[in-house]
Amino acid sequence: MPDLLIAAARVVDPFNGIDEIADVLISRGRIAKVGRGLSRDGKEVIEASGMVLSPGFLELHAHLREPGDEDAETLETGLASALRGGYTAVCCMPNTRPPLDNPAVISGLWARARDMGLADLYVIGCVTRGREGRELSDMAMMNACEARVRAFSDDGAAVEDAGVMRLALQYAAAFGGLIISHPEDTRLSRGGQVNEGAVSTALGLRGIPALAEEVVVARDILLAEETGCRLHLAHLSTARSVNMVRDAKARGVRVTAEVTPHHLVLNESDIPGYDTSYKMNPPLRTPEDVAALREGLRDGTIDAIATDHAPHRCEDKEKEFDHAPFGVVGMESAFPVLFRELVESDEIPLERLLGALTRGPAEVMDLRPPEYGAGIVVGARADMVLLNLEEEWIMDASRFVSKGRNCPFHGRSVKGRVAYTVKNGRVVYAHEDGRG
Amino acid sequence: MVERRHLLDVDDLDREGIERILDMARSFAEVQRRPIKKVPSLRGKTVANLFYEPSTRTRLSFELAAKRLSADVLNFTASASSVQKGESLKDTALTLEAMGVDAVVVRHPVAGTPWLLRKWINATILNAGDGMHAHPTQALLDLFTMRERMGNLEGKTIAFVGDILHSRVARSGMKACRFMGMEVLAVAPPTLLPPVAMEGVEFTCDFDAALPRCDVIYMLRMQKERQQEGRVPSIEEYVRFYQIDAGRMGRARPGAMVMHPGPMNRGVEISSEVADAPYAVMTAQVASGVAVRMAALFTLLGGAEGGDGIA
Numbered sequence: 152m153p154d155l156l157i158a159a160a161r162v163v164d165p166f167n168g169i170d171e172i173a174d175v176l177i178s179r180g181r182i183a184k185v186g187r188g189l190s191r192d193g194k195e196v197i198e199a200s201g202m203v204l205s206p207g208f209l210e211l212h213a214h215l216r217e218p219g220d221e222d223a224e225t226l227e228t229g230l231a232s233a234l235r236g237g238y239t240a241v242c243c244m245p246n247t248r249p250p251l252d253n254p255a256v257i258s259g260l261w262a263r264a265r266d267m268g269l270a271d272l273y274v275i276g277c278v279t280r281g282r283e284g285r286e287l288s289d290m291a292m293m294n295a296c297e298a299r300v301r302a303f304s305d306d307g308a309a310v311e312d313a314g315v316m317r318l319a320l321q322y323a324a325a326f327g328g329l330i331i332s333h334p335e336d337t338r339l340s341r342g343g344q345v346n347e348g349a350v351s352t353a354l355g356l357r358g359i360p361a362l363a364e365e366v367v368v369a370r371d372i373l374l375a376e377e378t379g380c381r382l383h384l385a386h387l388s389t390a391r392s393v394n395m396v397r398d399a400k401a402r403g404v405r406v407t408a409e410v411t412p413h414h415l416v417l418n419e420s421d422i423p424g425y426d427t428s429y430k431m432n433p434p435l436r437t438p439e440d441v442a443a444l445r446e447g448l449r450d451g452t453i454d455a456i457a458t459d460h461a462p463h464r465c466e467d468k469e470k471e472f473d474h475a476p477f478g479v480v481g482m483e484s485a486f487p488v489l490f491r492e493l494v495e496s497d498e499i500p501l502e503r504l505l506g507a508l509t510r511g512p513a514e515v516m517d518l519r520p521p522e523y524g525a526g527i528v529v530g531a532r533a534d535m536v537l538l539n540l541e542e543e544w545i546m547d548a549s550r551f552v553s554k555g556r557n558c559p560f561h562g563r564s565v566k567g568r569v570a571y572t573v574k575n576g577r578v579v580y581a582h583e584d585g586r587g
Numbered sequence: 588m589v590e591r592r593h594l595l596d597v598d599d600l601d602r603e604g605i606e607r608i609l610d611m612a613r614s615f616a617e618v619q620r621r622p623i624k625k626v627p628s629l630r631g632k633t634v635a636n637l638f639y640e641p642s643t644r645t646r647l648s649f650e651l652a653a654k655r656l657s658a659d660v661l662n663f664t665a666s667a668s669s670v671q672k673g674e675s676l677k678d679t680a681l682t683l684e685a686m687g688v689d690a691v692v693v694r695h696p697v698a699g700t701p702w703l704l705r706k707w708i709n710a711t712i713l714n715a716g717d718g719m720h721a722h723p724t725q726a727l728l729d730l731f732t733m734r735e736r737m738g739n740l741e742g743k744t745i746a747f748v749g750d751i752l753h754s755r756v757a758r759s760g761m762k763a764c765r766f767m768g769m770e771v772l773a774v775a776p777p778t779l780l781p782p783v784a785m786e787g788v789e790f791t792c793d794f795d796a797a798l799p800r801c802d803v804i805y806m807l808r809m810q811k812e813r814q815q816e817g818r819v820p821s822i823e824e825y826v827r828f829y830q831i832d833a834g835r836m837g838r839a840r841p842g843a844m845v846m847h848p849g850p851m852n853r854g855v856e857i858s859s860e861v862a863d864a865p866y867a868v869m870t871a872q873v874a875s876g877v878a879v880r881m882a883a884l885f886t887l888l889g890g891a892e893g894g895d896g897i898a
Binding site: 347 | 697717
């Protein structure tokens with residue numbers, strides 16, 4: 152394989168604070184040189200003038216559906232979907248069938264992903280055995296196995312019992328594990344379909360109050376403070392949640408938080424005609440919540456953008472609103488949607504957006520080089536994404552490589568395109584004109 | 588091709604459109620008093636009743652309305668639970684479309700289902716009640732009933748009383764009454780009111796204080812399961828504060844009338860004495876139902892194609 156030269160890109164590297172025009176030479180899977188006017192002789196050259204070169208993105212929160220729901224997504228389609236979205240690494244949630252709650256199942260999944268040579272896979276294990284919320288899973292054994300599980304979550308549900316959550320945080324703290332909370336009190340949200348308020352009233356759908364999230368955010372922050380364990384809050388959706396995290400960080404609680412692209416861009420009034428591609432949990436909230444989430448992303452209260460990629464079979468989504476499952480796919484639409492809605496509108500600088508897709512999630516997961524996060528410097532593994540920021544196009548879910556088509560951004564005008572994704576020095580995705 | 592017209596909620600009509608249907612309903616009501624109650628207006632048209640919820644009265648009312656217009660009627664009744672396991676709603680809808688039905692009258696426990704049908708198939712859709720969301724023909728027949736007895740509704744006050752939170756009858760009814768220029772109150776314990784007040788609707792928990800303002804008292808069915816959900820402490824307590832009985836009627840405006848969409852829970856939201864009193868108009872509501880549904884079907888399916896003020 153000839154050496155690859157990415158010529159004259161704007162290199163934006165949140166890990167090393169770099170933002171400059173440079174050529175990047177890749178040889179044998181690693182970055183060999185970074186500089187201006189590098190020799191092109193004998194190299195395969197990508198003309199990248201006007202484009203942005205970033206470290207490959209890290210997806211913190213994806214449902215890859217294996218094992219158990221391979222007709223909704225497989226490891227292979229999910230990890231290929233990641234590459235198409237510019238993600239070179241993916242953390243997958245354990246709410247599969249059966250759940251990922253033991254080293255044997257997790258090691259098997261992880262080894263298969265490694266052999267595919269697509270995006271890297273980091274498996275998140277269950278907090279409780281069978282995700283049943285009663286007994287702790289074998290967290291330390293999962294941590295010690297080949298797949299090196301470092302984060303645990305019963306995502307899809309909170310650990311309902313505060314006593315069990317407290318034990319989980321105490322236990323995980325001992326080996327440096329991270330507990331990821333899905334903040335939802337189902338006694339407040341049960342039967343709910345959309346945000347509780349004017350829109351749920353007008354649509355005649357049962358509401359999910361903001362409070363259902365906020366009471367668990369408050370509880371888990373207190374438990375983390377008490378135990379000293381690292382806590383990560385998944386998919387924040389309300390202004391009050393953001394404020395609680397901001398206050399907790401200010402007093403030194405080891406808490407991090409993520410937000411999804413859909414909660415940053417859409418609000419409850421955007422749901423068109425009972426379209427189930429807009430049904431997700433937590434639900435789309437109010438414009439005030441969206442503004443608070445953007446502010447939280449801007450000021451660093453929110454560490455990372457995670458898509459909560461949740462593919463479903465079309466026939467499961469094409470149902471009555473109450474009967475359709477929650478969740479939307481996200482990895483292939485994330486960057487173009489966020490670039491148009493946040494960066495083009497001057498709300499969030501490009502460097503902050505890229506930081507929230509790379510360094511932010513790496514810090515949440517405590518991933519370090521050489522595994523992930525060396526950035527674009529000599530010697531680093533060449534995992535990068537080249538972004539064309541000029542291109543305007545229409546998002547078309549029918550062209551996703553994910554099996555999921557349930558995307559609320561389908562048909563939306565977006566800007567910015569993943570032109571190339573490079574993994575281990577190889578071009579693993581290249582956009583061709585005429586493909587959505 | 589003529590664009591299909593639908594009746595999904597009262598928003599599909601403006602005040603003028605509502606009045607046109609009510610005027611037409613009056614002539615259809617007259618037809619019902621003839622010895623031969625059938626007119627040939629929709630001969631050759633097919634109407635399918637697609638009912639996913641048990642509802643004898645609404646289905647019979649629509650069936651009778653379609654038959655009196657000489658349309659052919661298909662009835663499809665299924666429990667939502669069995670359908671969830673078996674054929675999908677979409678496949679059922681496509682089947683009806685393939686059979687060439689002109690209109691689908693749909694009743695479904697999930698809000699929004701008529702909107703999905705409109706997207707999936709090319710037939711006129713009439714919403715016969717979707718979840719807690721909308722029930723436009725009920726709203727129209729209620730307006731018709733009120734107008735026949737009170738004349739102009741402008742400035743009159745109606746109180747919807749009871750489980751507003753879960754009621755499609757209240758949701759569509761309140762909107763329709765606002766369209767006609769009525770003052771609208773929603774009266775319920777706080778746990779049975781929606782989280783946010785609807786536009787132009789005054790929320791109150793105090794039935795007794797609201798009564799002296801009321802020209803129309805519209806009682807909603809109180810389901811026992813609301814007590815099991817913990818939304819009211821007991822049916823006895825609910826009755827004490829929210830039942831319409833003869834004593835409370837004495838405090839309403841002179842000439843006030845009582846309405847109820849049926850079926851009634853005598854002794855719960857309404858006392859038997861009130862239910863059987865002359866100012867209670869439930870049987871008039873039922874009779875209006877057939878005439879109003881004839882008018883809605885005729886407006887959507889018959890007559891001059893297009894541009895009739897109905898969406």
